[in-house]
Amino acid sequence: MTSAEAPALPADNPFAAPSDLPYQLPRFADIRIEHYRPGFEAGTAEHLAEIEAITSNPEPATFANTVEAMERSGRLLGRVLYAFFNLTASNADDEMLALEEELAPKYAAHNDAIKLNPELFARIDAVHRQRNDAGLTPEQLALVERYHTDFVLAGAALNDEQRAKLAELNRRIAELGAKFGSNLLKDTEASALLLDSADEMAGASPDAIAAAKSAAQAKGHPDKYLISLILPSNQPLLADLTDRDVRARLYEASVNRAMAGEHDNTVVAAEMAQLRAEAAQLLGFATHADQIAADQTAKTTAAVDAMLGQLVEPAMRNARAEARVLAEVAARDGINLEPWDWAFYSAKVSAEQYRVDEAALRPYFELDRVLHDGVFHAAEKLYGITFSRREDLQSYHPDVRVWEVFDGPESDGKPIGLYLGDYFARDTKRGGAWMSAFVEQNKLFGDRPVVVNNLNIPRPPGDEAALLTLDEVRTLFHEFGHTLHGLFSDVTYPRVASTNVPRDFVEFPSQVNEMWVQWPDILANYAVHYQTGEKLAQQHIDAIKAAELWGQGFATVEYLAATLLDQAWHRLTPGDVIDDPMDFEQQALESAGVAMELIPPRYRTPYFQHIFSGDGGYSAGYYSYIWSEVLDADTVEWFKASGGLTRDNGETFRRKLLAVGGSVDPVGAFSSVVGHAPDITPLLRRRGLTAEPSA
Incomplete structure (x- = not known):
């Protein structure tokens, strides 16, 4: 469509003008x-x-007239897409998903029409060549570098024939990404485990049973129980269910999702990987993984391999040691350990050896108490900010709550932005947990941030309390770390605002925020029994700390398996033919040294949403979680050595790192906080990868 064909948008379309609600919250x-x-x-x-x-x-x-003008363009389109892509992830029915499949390739084509525009690139290239003599601020220099890199990696320097070929590849990749996400959402819903009686849920907590009853009723099965699946392979109830047959059925439902039939994602993933390989070669890279690494802090796949290579052997050693312990415990029940038994017997070891009873802990982790007296409280203590519920502001679903966030009194309590919390699972929401934005901060237009956290906590029936597992508590703190990155952004230009940093750096601030989960002052404030008001006893806190290294072998191997699977798919070259995607997956795991029958990858190919759904934002980049954790573990040691939860530490971390977004070198921002280059040693200590675990 040319500019001469621009359709007039009726004034009654909510996107025709910026929202007049506070902070431009969409109407x-x-x-x-x-x-x-x-x-x-x-x-x-x-x-x-x-x-x-x-x-x-x-x-x-x-x-x-070129770079800043680019930043000023696309405001109407941005209003539409910020709303649309947020809601296709968190509140999409079949009609919405069908529209996503239609619009995703059109949006890819639109992006290509801009980034493959030779006249536009010539102007950006001219600004880039003259950047050091143009009197630009450091942020403006960073923005010029960002645009130039974006366009080069998008193919702007290609010839006409190559640009046309790349645009066609991108269009098809976008189609497949939308299809992958739609298939996964539908098949995850279809794969939910329907049980005939509460007896089959023996061992599960009363609220988990009630949630399954409520979910079944909602699906028209009033006398049954429905266990919905979360995104990762390992389902939480595998740790609780005493009926081994039900555990096996739940496990199989999880790991076999979207693997065949109407919603088969294996062929979708294989085609996407092959098309990405072809696109990467057009751009002059050996593989898609090389293309991605070039624009990350890692810079090369060799650097990624070197880091992962330090982890595989000790992680597998620890996982095998854990397996021996679990096999012995299972044998007492006459059980030959299988993958669906791992979580169940691991929980037994935690309870017996470390006195950690996950089910007994959950009444101390009520959602609103953890949120207000844990997550918000830690942010208030560290950064001086405050939160005010805005019940007058309507969101996109009744479950979603809105808070206004304010700076502390030393900043005159000025408003910062809006925070939306969408915590409960539903059929219209994709799995997992994430942060995204409806409005990103920038001074160019005076926009203040509107950010949202999505989790997938099972919704309790009626007015019953939502009780969290310890893992869900960590997830809540983690995602709020992303939120702080968005709320504290303090830059002029949208392209470098908030979480617009390299993919292998973006998880770092959120992982740091997990440190407050067990910080004594914070834990004591939120870990309170939701019925009795009793604080979590010190003996339980000590047990949680003592058990921290137990299970790290499993956790690290399942993560590394997914990471190395991602790398395998994206080290393909255009000539590679994948006849059987699941056979390719198995061979990739074996070649990487992480094939372990008892531990499936955290995400198998057909439900590896991070790398294949939508824009595949983590394609060849799932390693970024552990890469960022190197920085995180190092930063946690800096916090502890510097006095912990203090306003001075919070101000340093906020101003030098969270506020600057992509306007400075990210590793330089890290070093400006901790005072040295990244060191992997704290991570190895944290994960117990320096010695074999015992139990």
């Missing part, structure tokens, strides 16, 4: 599905017209 009550397509069409046309105005400018290219 969710007014947005209907029929508003997205015309909003998208008008937005893409307007954006192309703005780009045409830049390229047709007769004046020589400057930062102001």
Whole structure:
């Protein structure tokens, strides 16, 4: 569509003008599905017209008339897409998913029309060549570098034939990404385990049983119980269910999702990987993994391999040691240990050896108490911010709550932004947990952030309390770490705001925020029995700490298996033919040294949403979690050595790292906080990878 064909967007379309709600929170009550397509069409046309105005400018290219003009473009399209892609992830019915499959390739084509525009790239390239003599600020220099890299990696330097080929590859990859996500959502729902009686859920907590009863009723099975699946292979109830047959059925339902039939994702994933390999070669890279690493802090796949290589052997050693312990415990019950038994007997070891009873802990981790007196409280103590519930602001689903966030009194209590919390699982939400934004902070337009956290905690029936596992508590703190990265952004330009940092750096601030889960002052404030008001006893806290290294072999191997599987898919070259994707998966795990029958990858190929769904934001980048954890473990030691939960430490971390987004070198920002280059040793100590575990 050319700018001359730009459709007029009716004034009654909610996207026609910026929202007049506080912080430009979208007017969710007014947005209907029929508003997205015309909003998208008008937005893409307007954006192309703005780009045409830049390229047709007769004046020589400057930062102001080219790069900053790019930052000012696409506002209408941004309003549409921030809402649309957030809701396709968190509140999508079949009609919404079908629209995503239609619009995703069109959006990929639109991006290509801009990034493969030779006239536009010529102007960006001219600004880039003159950048050091143009009197630019450090942030402006970073922005020029960012745009130039974006365009080069997108193929702007290719010839006409190559650009056309790349655009076609990108369009097809986008189609497949949308299809992968749709298949996974539908098959995960279809694979939920339907049980005939509560007896089959023996061992599960009363609220888990009630949640399964409620889920079955919602699906038209009033006398049955429905266990919905979460995204990772390992389902939480595998640790609790005493019926071994039910455990096996739940495990098989989880690891065999989207592997055949109508929603088969194996062929989708294989085609995506092959197309990415072809696109990477067009861009001059040996593989897609090489292309991705070039724009990360890692820089090369060799650096990624070197880091992962330090972890495989000790992780497998510890996992095998854990397996021997579990096999002995299972043998007492006459059980030959199988994958669906691992979590169950691991929980037994925790309870027997470390006196950690996960089920007994859950009443101390009530969602709202953890949120207000844990997550918010830690942020208030460390950063001086406060939270005020905005019940007058309507979100996109009744479950979603909205808070306004304010700075501390030393900053005159100025407003920072809005925080939305969407914590409960539902059929219209994809699995996992994540943070995203509806509005990103920037001074160019004076926008303040509107960020959302999504979790998938089973919704308790009626008004019953939502009780969390310890892992879910960590997830809540983790995702809020991303939120702080978004809320504290303090830059001029949108492209370098918030979490717009290299993929292998983006998890770092969120992982650091997990340290407050067990910080004594914070834990004592939120770990309170939801019925009796009793604080979690010190003996339980000590037991949790003593058990921290137990299970790290399993956790590290399941993560490394997924990471190395991601790398294997994205080390393909265009000539590679994958006849059987699941056979390829097995061979990849064996070649990487992480094939262990008792421990499946955290995500198998058909449900590896991180790398294949939507834009595949973590493709060849799932390693970034452990890469970021190197920085995280090092930073946690800095916090502890510097006095822990203090306002001075919080201010240092906020100003030097969280606030700067992508406007500075990320590793330089890290070093400016801790005072030295990254060191992997604290991570090895944290995960117990320096010695074999005992139990």
